[in-house]
Amino acid sequence: MAHAFRRRPDGSLACRLDGEEKAIIAQVAQETADLIRGDLGIDQGGDALRRAAESEDPLRRLEAEFAGREARTPSDSAVRRLFPAASEDPALAEEYRRLGQRDLADAKLADLRRVMRILDAAGGGHSEVVLDEDEAMSMLRALNDVRIVLADRLGLQRDGDFDTVRMLQQIGERVEGAESSGDDEHVGSDIVIAVYELLSWLQESLLRALD
Amino acid sequence: MPVDLPRAEPRTRTRTDAATEERTTLETEGPWCTVVWNDPVNLMSYVVFVFRRYFGYSRVVAEQLMMQVHDEGRAIVSRGSREKAETDVQAMHSFGLQSTIEKAGEG
Numbered sequence: 198m199a200h201a202f203r204r205r206p207d208g209s210l211a212c213r214l215d216g217e218e219k220a221i222i223a224q225v226a227q228e229t230a231d232l233i234r235g236d237l238g239i240d241q242g243g244d245a246l247r248r249a250a251e252s253e254d255p256l257r258r259l260e261a262e263f264a265g266r267e268a269r270t271p272s273d274s275a276v277r278r279l280f281p282a283a284s285e286d287p288a289l290a291e292e293y294r295r296l297g298q299r300d301l302a303d304a305k306l307a308d309l310r311r312v313m314r315i316l317d318a319a320g321g322g323h324s325e326v327v328l329d330e331d332e333a334m335s336m337l338r339a340l341n342d343v344r345i346v347l348a349d350r351l352g353l354q355r356d357g358d359f360d361t362v363r364m365l366q367q368i369g370e371r372v373e374g375a376e377s378s379g380d381d382e383h384v385g386s387d388i389v390i391a392v393y394e395l396l397s398w399l400q401e402s403l404l405r406a407l408d
Numbered sequence: 409m410p411v412d413l414p415r416a417e418p419r420t421r422t423r424t425d426a427a428t429e430e431r432t433t434l435e436t437e438g439p440w441c442t443v444v445w446n447d448p449v450n451l452m453s454y455v456v457f458v459f460r461r462y463f464g465y466s467r468v469v470a471e472q473l474m475m476q477v478h479d480e481g482r483a484i485v486s487r488g489s490r491e492k493a494e495t496d497v498q499a500m501h502s503f504g505l506q507s508t509i510e511k512a513g514e515g
Contacts (some may be wrong), residue, residue, distance in 0.1 A: 199443070254422045278447075289509070290428065297498050304502050341454060341504040346429050348449040356448050404453045 206227035210333050210406050212399065214316075215323040216291065222399075223316045224345075228390055229343045230309040236276040237267060237302055240394070268298040273408055275349035279342055308339040333407060340400040347393045351386065360395070440493035442486040445506040446477050458503045461483065462496075486510065 200213035214222075234240065249257045260359075261292055271277045282290035312335060319326045328336055351362055366387060444455075452474055459470035462488060463487075476483035486496045492511045500507035 261478070278449075278506075279504065281501065283494075283510065284509050293494070293509075297494075297501075301498065301501055333420075337454070337457075338503060341450065344451050347502055353448045356446070358448050401451055401453060404451070404457050407457065 202399070202406040204406050205327075208330070210328045210330075210403065211325050212402065213325050214319070216321045218395065219316045219319060219321075219326070222396070225343050225347070225392060225396075226309045226313050226316075226339060229339075229346050232234075232273060232346065233276060233279065233302055233305060236271050236273045237280070237298070239299075239302060239306075260297075267297050268294040270294065275346040278345050278349055297391055301352060305338070306341055308335040309342070311335045313341040325349060329331065336408075337403060338399060340396050340403075344393060344396050344400070347389055347396070350389055351393065362386075384404065439486045439487045439512050439514050440490045441492045441510045442496040442500065443482050443508050443510050444473075444477050444485050444500055445508070446481045447506050450505060452478065454503075455505065458500070458505060462499055462503070484510075 198215060199218055202210050202212040205211050250259060252258055271280050280294075280301060283293035283297070284290045311332065315326060315328065315332060315336070348359070351359070353359055353362070417463070455474045455477065456467070458472045459465050459473055460467060463470075473483050475486055485500075486493065488496075490509075497507045498510045
């Protein structure tokens with residue numbers, strides 16, 4: 198059972214999570230990172246490109262610059278929420294994607310990786326997870342990005358939609374309880390709802406501890 | 409709210425010069441705005457935290473802006489040069505907020 202974040206006397210921020218909770222958070226962080234990389238076409242080639250961009254050879258640098266300009270508009274609806282258009286003018290939005298999307302993706306992926314590393318380091322069982330201020334910022338942003346992806350999968354469009362989803366789930370549980378039917382699709386969205394609630398609660402508790 | 413002034417040697421100019429130049433800059437360059445849009449995911453406390461942490465706004469200002477986003481669907485959270493607005497929009501995206509750049513008066 199998770200215990201909320203609190204500020205410790207030395208200024209660090211700590212919460213307690215059990216092994217299953219850590220594993221779930223690490224897993225959805227990994228899935229979010231994979232989704233971003235897959236949709237934006239960021240792969241292992243990215244490192245080679247980066248090296249080329251820092252190369253002494255001007256031709257290689259130019260090549261890298263052009264390759265880096267392929268900032269595609271995300272096709273996945275969740276990734277579009279993570280990388281929204283920066284302008285309502287499509288031409289301007291396209292230009293901003295070209296200029297900033299890769300840096301934004303690198304920052305998001307770095308946050309997600311950092312959170313996975315922190316959770317790994319905390320070990321498999323019930324344990325304390327301790328963050329410094331900088332790690333807390335990464336945790337906040339990463340939790341938020343994962344929540345954005347889960348919200349998209351749950352079809353949340355407007356304020357209050359999560360309450361509706363939650364209510365429908367409870368009605369479903371009562372109906373299913375009577376009929377004892379357990380179809381896979383329902384079980385799947387039940388897990389997404391539970392993880393979304395866990396992450397929201399954890400993020401809120403971290404915000405309160407930081408305040 | 410911050411408006412970028414042209415950089416020059418301040419000692420060599422009179423107050424009137426500076427005022428004229430500021431007016432010219434405003435007329436020709438902008439100012440540009442950073443708009444944050446409402447969405448169903450970001451926690452109210454998170455949005456307030458981001459406005460305070462990134463822009464350095466007081467709690468009262470940050471809460472007002474957050475409520476404006478929540479109630480009206482959008483709020484202008486910063487103004488300035490185009491470069492500043494671009495930086496701010498990118499920063500809002502890094503926090504997962506929905507944000508666009510806008511020329512003042514177009515919204």
